[in-house]
Amino acid sequence: xxxxxxxxxxxxxxxxxxxxxxxxxxxxxxxxxxxxxxxxxxxxxxxxxxxxxxxxxxxxxxxxxxxxxxxxxxx
Numbered sequence: 001x002x003x004x005x006x007x008x009x010x011x012x013x014x015x016x017x018x019x020x021x022x023x024x025x026x027x028x029x030x031x032x033x034x035x036x037x038x039x040x041x042x043x044x045x046x047x048x049x050x051x052x053x054x055x056x057x058x059x060x061x062x063x064x065x066x067x068x069x070x071x072x073x074x075x
Contacts, residue, residue, distance in 0.1 A: 007075075
């Protein structure tokens with residue numbers, strides 16, 4: 001196998017597998033936040049703040065996977 005082909009496969013696997021967890025996490029996060037707001041609408045500001053913080057931390061993990069993928073691809 002050519003080294004360039006191995007780099008492309010490695011980069012694709014890194015971002016592909018690295019994005020599965022954050023994608024599932026965000027789906028669960030959104031569903032639980034909407035469920036909580038539906039049960040207690042008065043708590044919406046607190047729930048939204050916590051949801052946005054969770055989204056930021058979850059998205060950071062996906063960005064780490066992207067950085068690793070780019071490092072594999074361009075090294």
